[in-house]
Amino acid sequence: MANSPRKSTSPKTKTNADWWRGAVIYQVYPRSFQDTNGDGIGDLKGVTERLPYIASLGVDAIWLSPFFTSPMADMGYDVADYCDVDPMFGTLADFDEMMKEAHRLGIKVIIDQVISHTSDRHPWFIESRSSRSNPKADWYVWGPAKPDGTAPNNWMSIFGGPAWEWEGQRRQYYLHNFLGSQPDLNFHNPDVQDAVLDTVKFWLDRGVDGFRLDTVNYYFHDKELRDNPPLAKNEDDAPGLDAPDVNPYGMQNHLYDKTQPENLDFLRRLRALLDQYDGRATVGEVGDGARSLKTLADYTGGGDKLHMCYTFDLLGPGFTPTHIRDCVTAFQTMVADGWVCWAFSNHDVIRHVTRFIEGPLEVVRVAKLSISILSALRGSICLYQGEELGLTEADLAFEDLRDPYGIRFWPSFKGRDGCRTPMVWSSGSAHAGFTTGTPWLPVPAEHQALSVDAQEKMPDSVLAHYRETLAFRKAHAPMIDGDMQFIKTKEDVLAFTREKAGERLLFVFNMRRGPQEVTLPADIKVKEALALPGCLGTIKGQVVHLPTLDGFCARL
Structure with a gap:
C-alpha cells in the first residue's frame, strides 16, 4: 500500500x-x-x-x-x-x-x-584587487589568464556569460558566479x-x-x-x-x-x-x-x-x-x-x-x-x-x-x-x-x-x-513533524498519512480539473472525517468523493 x-x-x-x-x-x-x-x-x-x-x-x-x-x-x-x-x-x-x-x-x-560572495565595493575586495601581495590577496578566487588572454576555464555565470572578470591592477581574473560586481570569496582560505x-x-x-x-x-x-x-x-x-x-x-x-x-x-x-x-x-x-x-x-x-x-x-x-x-x-x-x-x-x-x-x-x-x-x-x-x-x-x-x-x-x-x-x-x-x-x-x-x-x-x-x-496544522501534531507514508492511488490524486504520538491522519487531494471518487485500500479505516479548511471532500464507506481541485482529511 x-x-x-x-x-x-x-x-x-x-x-x-x-x-x-x-x-x-x-x-x-x-x-x-x-x-x-x-x-x-x-x-x-x-x-x-x-x-x-x-x-x-x-x-x-x-x-x-x-x-x-x-x-x-x-x-x-x-x-x-x-x-x-x-x-x-x-x-x-x-x-x-x-x-x-x-x-x-x-x-x-x-x-x-x-x-x-560580496559586493565589489566591500573593503575586503577593494584590498584584494589592489595587488597580488596584500594581506587579503587570497581572500577571493583569482585565476591566471590563458596564454591567449581568455578566462582560466569555461565556468559560466548564472546571470549570463563567463563567470570570470578581468582585473587590470592584478592582471588576473576573478570568479563571480552571479554579477561581475559580486566576486566570490575564497573559502579555501x-x-x-x-x-x-x-x-x-x-x-x-x-x-x-x-x-x-x-x-x-x-x-x-x-x-x-x-x-x-x-x-x-x-x-x-x-x-x-x-x-x-x-x-x-x-x-x-x-x-x-x-x-x-x-x-x-x-x-x-x-x-x-x-x-x-x-x-x-x-x-x-x-x-x-x-x-x-x-x-x-x-x-x-x-x-x-x-x-x-x-x-x-x-x-x-x-x-x-x-x-x-x-x-x-x-x-x-x-x-x-x-x-x-x-x-x-x-x-x-x-x-x-x-x-x-x-x-x-x-x-x-x-x-x-x-x-x-x-x-x-x-x-x-x-x-x-x-x-x-x-x-x-x-x-x-x-x-x-x-x-x-x-x-x-x-x-x-x-x-x-x-x-x-x-x-x-x-x-x-x-x-x-x-x-x-x-x-x-x-x-x-x-x-x-x-x-x-x-x-x-x-x-x-x-x-x-x-x-x-x-x-489546523498547528492543532494537529502529526502535521508538524509526524511520519509520512504515501498511499497508492490514481495518477491525479495525492494521498498520504501523517502519524505521531498515537494520532494518525489521512489526506487525499484531487488535483484533477474535474470531480472524482477515490476508493481507499481496505486497511485504511476512517474513524472520523475532519473539517480540513476550505475543502469539501466527503467519504461514504471506503470511497472519498472529491470536487475539482479539492481535498479531504480524516482521523484513522
Missing part, C-alpha cells in the same frame, strides 16, 4: 531548541513590504509596523531578505558590510526594535546570510572562513534566531579550476537546470564550480558556532539541479551541519501528485536524519499561482489547494509575502524592470521583478498603501483589488483560508 515506508527519526516531543522542525516561515522582502518614509522603498520600520499582521497568519518565524549595506546591484544580495543596515532600510536600532517586537509577538527572526563566521556571530550576539543561507552549495570551488563538462544529452543523466533554458549556464554539468566536498567541514564549523547559542537554526538554499536532494541529504544529515535546507524542486511548474510524491519520496529515501523546508514560491521564481493554474478562473482554487497540500507535507514550510492573498505574477514593461537578470535576458526571460512587486495593504489607497511616494516597482491594479483590507472582509478569501489552514 505505502510506497514510502521509512520512519522518521524526529523526536517525539519538540523542545525550544528545535522550534524550526515543522515551523512555518514567512519570507519578507523588505524593499517591497511597507515603506514608512515615502521614498518608495520598504524599510525595517515598515516590517515592524506590519508584524501584527504577520502574527495573525499563525506563522512561527519570519525570514528577512538582505537589508545590509549594499550598492544594490542585485537588490542587496551584493553585500558591502555584513554588520550594518543599509540606510535605505533604516538603522541597526530599527533592526533591534523590529526584532524586539517580533519576539514579543512570538515570532522568530531569520536573516538572509549571503556569504558565498581559513582566514576567510574566520571572517565570515565573525559576521555570523555579530548577529547571533544581537539575538537573531537563525539564518537563511543564500546559495549554500556555492561556497567552495575546485582548486584546480577544471572545466565543467557539457550537460548530458540524456535527460535521465543530466543534473538539471538552475537557470531558464535561454541561459547558457544550463548547458554545463556543474561539477567543479559548486557543491565541493570541502563545504561539509565549513558547515560543521558554522553549526558548532550556532550550537554555542540556544535555539538557533539554519536553512540552506540548495541549487544543484537533479543533485539537489542528494546535496540536501549531505548538508542536513548527521546533526552536525545545517538544520534544514530547501531546494528548487517545488519551485518549478510541476504541480502534480507524481511530482510532489517523487520529491518527497526521494528526500525520505536519501535522508536518514536530516530535515527539509518546502516552498512553492520565493523572491526568485514566478509566483506559484501563475505557474500552477490552467486559466484565470482557477486562481483562488489553486491558491487554496496549494497551501492545503504544502501545510500537510512532512517538513518545515516557507511562505512568500503575498501568496496568502493569491497574488499572481506581475507582468511588467521592460522600462519598469530593476532586476539585472531580467534586463540581461529580456524578452525571453523577464527576470524576478514580477514576483517582487509591493505588498498590497489597502484597496482604496494610492499604491495599495505600500508607500506615499512612487514605488520602486509598480503596483498592478489586479493586485490592489486583492489587498489585505479587502480580503479581511471576506470569510472565504484566500487570506482567511491561509489563516484557517495554518491553525
